Amino acid sequence: MDQTNYSFMFYGFAAAWIIVVGYLVLLGLRERKLKQQLEQVKALIATDSPSRSRIS
Amino acid sequence: MRDKIFYGLSAATALLLIRNLYMIFMVLPDELNQGAAYRIFYFHVPSAMLGMSGIGIALIFSVLYLITKDFRWDSIAAGITEVSMVFCTMFLVTGSLWGRIAWGVWWAWDPRLTSALVLWLIGSGYLMLRRAIDEPTTRARLSAVLSIFGSVNSYIVWKSIEWYRTQHPQPVLSIRNGGGMAPGMEATMYWNLLALVMLGVLLVMIHMRQETMSRDVEALRRYAHAL
Numbered sequence: 001m002d003q004t005n006y007s008f009m010f011y012g013f014a015a016a017w018i019i020v021v022g023y024l025v026l027l028g029l030r031e032r033k034l035k036q037q038l039e040q041v042k043a044l045i046a047t048d049s050p051s052r053s054r055i056s
Numbered sequence: 057m058r059d060k061i062f063y064g065l066s067a068a069t070a071l072l073l074i075r076n077l078y079m080i081f082m083v084l085p086d087e088l089n090q091g092a093a094y095r096i097f098y099f100h101v102p103s104a105m106l107g108m109s110g111i112g113i114a115l116i117f118s119v120l121y122l123i124t125k126d127f128r129w130d131s132i133a134a135g136i137t138e139v140s141m142v143f144c145t146m147f148l149v150t151g152s153l154w155g156r157i158a159w160g161v162w163w164a165w166d167p168r169l170t171s172a173l174v175l176w177l178i179g180s181g182y183l184m185l186r187r188a189i190d191e192p193t194t195r196a197r198l199s200a201v202l203s204i205f206g207s208v209n210s211y212i213v214w215k216s217i218e219w220y221r222t223q224h225p226q227p228v229l230s231i232r233n234g235g236g237m238a239p240g241m242e243a244t245m246y247w248n249l250l251a252l253v254m255l256g257v258l259l260v261m262i263h264m265r266q267e268t269m270s271r272d273v274e275a276l277r278r279y280a281h282a283l
Contacts, residue, residue: 005093005157012096012153016103016146020255023142027262034269041276048283 062261069254076248084241096154101229102249104147104172106256108210110140111179115207118200127271130196133203134186135263139256141179148176159223168224171213178206192271 080098087094117133120126151169152162163169182202189195217226228237229245237245 005091008153008157009092009095012093012150013099015149015153016099019142019146019149023259027259027266030266031262031269034266034273037273038269038276041273041280044280045276045283048280 062258065254065258069251069258072247072251072254076244076251079244079247084244090157093154093157096150097228098245098248099252100147100150100154101245102252103143103150105249106252107140107143107147108175108214110136110143110256111175111203111206111210112214114140114203118203121196122200125193127192127196130199131264131267132260134199134267135260137179137182137199137203137206138263139259141176141183142259143252143256144172144176144179148172164223166223167216167220168213168222171209171216175206175209175213178202178209182206190274192274 076098080095084095086092114133114136117129117136121129121133151172155164156162182199185202186195186199189198216222217224229242230237
């Protein structure tokens with residue numbers, strides 16, 4: 001491979017992959033946060049429901 | 057079934073990307089004037105096509121949401137727009153790096169580049185709007201309206217190299233009457249376009265699942281408050 005502008009080719013590919021991998025990491029973190037929120041709110045409902053049903 | 061499709065598509069995408077990278081680095085020759093750096097095109101051009109067309113496709117689902125008020129369409133529109141923004145970022149960054157080689161500058165305020173930047177800003181506005189509004193119906197309606205503006209601009213970006221005399225190259229691919237690439241190089245471009253389309257579909261699938269989870273969390277929170 002010709003070495004002319006080789007570093008710019010490297011930067012270009014590195015940038016493209018960093019953007020894709022960065023987005024995948026973002027999606028992973030978001031999914032983890034959503035799963036935690038879902039578990040928390042489910043636990044909240046589970047603890048709330050019996051006491052409410054006793055009151056009513 | 058859906059998981060099987062997801063994992064099957066993931067494997068196919070990975071294999072195709074590896075095949076394309078092998079072709080780009082090991083098989084295809086260098087370009088006469090730009091040397092190795094022309095290879096940036098193999099990600100710049102497909103990501104530009106996906107970024108622009110994705111925002112155009114999101115319009116269809118946004119309009120479907122406005123007609124039917126079905127949140128499924130809003131989820132798809134949001135997913136496609138967010139993933140299109142990833143590709144828009146990719147084509148702006150890789151284009152800037154290529155411009156530094158070809159033009160000697162990182163950026164030029166010509167119609168193609170400027171309209172592409174405006175598209176990126178509209179897309180960013182769309183994503184910020186979705187984060188700023190908690191109420192799902194208002195969020196979906198306003199997002200759909202902003203999506204219409206974005207898609208009009210994406211068409212302007214697409215056509216700008218035909219409408220104006222720009223510093224950006226005129227159409228290169230033969231599907232746009234360009235004919236400025238050797239057949240082997242152009243074929244690899246299309247293969248990489250296919251790989252990035254598959255990657256985009258995967259990312260949209262992940263995003264849609266998260267949108268559904270997010271709505272479930274909101275619905276359960278409302279239920280918990282009502283208890």
